[in-house]
Amino acid sequence: MKTFSTIAVLSAALTLSACSGGLFDSNSRLGGTGANGVNGAGGSDISAGALAPNSVAYFDQTIGNTVLFAVDQSTLSPEARSVLTQQAAWLVANPSFTAVIEGHADEQGTRIYNLNLGSSRAAAVRDFLVSQGVSDARLQIVTYGKERPLALCSDEACYAKNRRSVTVIGAGAIS
Amino acid sequence: MMTRVLAILGLVCMSLWAGLAAAQSPLRIEIDNPNIEPLPFAVPEFIAETSGADQYAANLARVVASDLTGSGLFREIPQNAFISTLTNFDSPVQFSDWKAINAQALITGAVSTVGDGQIAVKFRVYDVFAEQELGGGLQFVGSIDGWRRMAHKVADAVYSRITGEGPYFDSRVTFVSETGPKNARQKRIGIMDYDGENTQFLTTDQSIVLAPRFSPDGNRVIYTSYETGEPQIYVLELGTVTRQRLAEQPGTMTFAPRFSPDGRSIVYSLTTGRNNDIFRMSLDGSAPQRLTNDPTIETAPSFSPDGSQIVFESDRSGTQQLYVMPAIGGEATRISFGQGRYSAPVWSPRGDLIAFTKQNRGRFHIGVMNADGSGERLLTASFLDESPTWAPNGRVLMFTRESPGEAGTSTLYSVDISGRNLRAIRPNASDPSWSPLLK
Structure with a gap:
């Protein structure tokens, strides 16, 4: 009954494939944005005195580079519009700078949905700044979804801080 | 390196x-x-x-x-x-x-x-x-x-x-390996045997990478990387470990790609901020085609195994729900009607079921429903479960479970479509994609 019919030995064409070759191009741009980057914390030196109004530190700290959003929304609150109006005025007064607007979401939601939501938030900020006279060409948006939370707890106190956009002023001014 | x-x-x-x-x-x-x-x-x-x-x-x-x-x-x-x-x-x-x-x-x-x-x-x-x-x-x-x-x-x-079921043990899983704190998590694309053995890494941790997906022949992985500073789609050949950027559409961000069953095209999400829609492109270099055009969020597309339809997620009704449309675009039919929000659908390789992530009353679930939306069953419940992927035989799902709090981490789990046999597969990992059965 046991039929172990002999085994056809198939010469095993084992293709252990070679793998060399450049996966990583050392010249490629790696990582995300710069020092102010994805955490939204102002990276500039914090001196005690008043900041020069045309400094990036003034933009980040005195005006504020961050605005917050309601759950699952990308519409701008009155508070957000107030901050963004000042951001726009600064950008108009300092026309040599560019900005990357990061859109972020809290962790309630799937990764893919939050990428869309972060994009919508960043675009809402961009569109508002443009409506206030900032050239579209100086503004770029990027969504981080829920990839880079600012506050780490898993309740509303932290979620509220993570539903944000951060306007990151370009270190290099445009010529 | x-x-x-x-x-x-x-x-x-x-x-x-x-x-x-x-x-x-x-x-x-x-x-x-x-x-x-x-x-x-x-x-x-x-x-x-x-x-x-x-x-x-x-x-x-x-x-x-x-x-x-x-x-x-x-x-x-x-x-x-x-x-x-x-x-x-x-x-x-x-x-x-x-x-x-x-x-x-x-x-x-x-x-x-x-x-x-x-x-x-x-x-x-x-x-x-x-x-x-x-x-x-x-x-x-x-x-x-x-x-x-x-x-x-x-x-x-x-x-x-x-x-009497199809096999699935001789298979691999590609995933995102996660290290570092929650606000600066470093991510690399990894690949391992289905049981967590034999891990190798396909990218460095220099850029955020998301959601790798196997090609139908198992020879390629398509994924999203931030290496230009914003999310863009890349395809990586496993044999040579070379990669190529796809869907270069200036002024847009692209993510959530998946292959068609014949491996010749991909569907993906494209956002300009004002629009979040689904696109399809052939890998022969022809121009991308828009499949949806709505002011709402249309995202997370997945082909049916016969290639004729695409299931996706949209909030056009006011909350995220699942819809099915022809693979060339066109009128979409809503298939999810239960309580809560449905997202990230993925069609079973058998064609009979669609797995999804569901949020309801502050909890996340992995579930399955028939392709017409009937027979919904929730298989898991936790603080945060998401991103299911099907075993090659359509009997088992692997997914990401995230724990809450400052020290929260992601772990890959698997579960049978009956809801039995929940098992942790790999710590510090997310976004799994199960390969076809190896040849």
Whole structure:
């Protein structure tokens, strides 16, 4: 009954494939944005005195580079519009700078949905700044979804801080 | 820095079914029985038939046992309960010795070196109480480095013969490996055997990477990377570890790509901020086509296995729900109507079910529904479960479970589509994608 019919030995064409070759191009741009980057914390030196109004530190700290959003929304609150109006005025007064607007979401939601939501938030900020006279060409948006939370707890106190956009002023001014 | 990736090793299977079709046998697990009892089996250490094979004899049996018990459908009888000792693969089996310890299935195996860095593994499966062999003997020949794959092949054959389901153990999973704190998490694309062994890395941790997905032939992985500073889609050839950017559409961000079943095109999400829509592009270089055009969020597309339809997620009704549309775009039909928000749908390789992530009352679930939206079943519940992927046989899902809080981490889990057999597969990992069965 046991039929172990002999085994056809198939010469095993084992293709252990070679793998060399450049996966990583050392010249490629790696990582995300710069020092102010994805955490939204102002990276500039914090001196005690008043900041020069045309400094990036003034933009980040005195005006504020961050605005917050309601759950699952990308519409701008009155508070957000107030901050963004000042951001726009600064950008108009300092026309040599560019900005990357990061859109972020809290962790309630799937990764893919939050990428869309972060994009919508960043675009809402961009569109508002443009409506206030900032050239579209100086503004770029990027969504981080829920990839880079600012506050780490898993309740509303932290979620509220993570539903944000951060306007990151370009270190290099445009010529 | 350069990650050395072993490409899939070729393994040759000599099927000799010895003329026995695995016809209806008395030894059978009815996999959909809700009161299923795991089937007790014994797998003695394989017999080393040549001197160089000793080290594999025990390890092969251990991997076979681990695969079978890991399915949740089998229970191993410990070796210290065995009465018989096998010394020769061709000796008659003393069925009474195996009946006495209630081994309903007995798996015997032998391994030999066949020169040139290869080993041959052969095995038989017995229905102990029927006192007969179940299916014919089978032998695999392959590289010594691939011994685990041969064990998975043996376990796949046993699983399929007893359950009647397709195999899935000889498969791989690509995923995102996560390290570092929650606000600065470093991510790399990894690839591992389905059981978490043999991990290799395909990218560095310099850029955020998201949601790798296998091509239908298992030779490529498509994923999203932030290496330009914003999310963009790349395709990586596993054989050569070379990659290429796709869907370069200036002024847009692209993500959530998946292959079509024929591997010739991809569907993906594209956002300009003002619009979040689904696009499709052929890999022959022709221009991307827009499949949706709505002011709301349309995202997370997944093809049906016949390539004719796409299931996706949209909040056009006010909350995220699942819709099905023709694969060339066109009118979409909503299929999810339960409470809560539905997202990240993925069509089963069998075509019968769609798996999804559901949020309801502050909890996340992995669930499945029929392709027409009927018969919804939630399989898991936790603080945050998401991103299901199907095993090649459409019986098992793997997904990401995230724990809450500052020290929260992601872990890959698997669960049977019955909701049974929830198992942790790998810590510090997310976004799994299960390969097709390896060739």
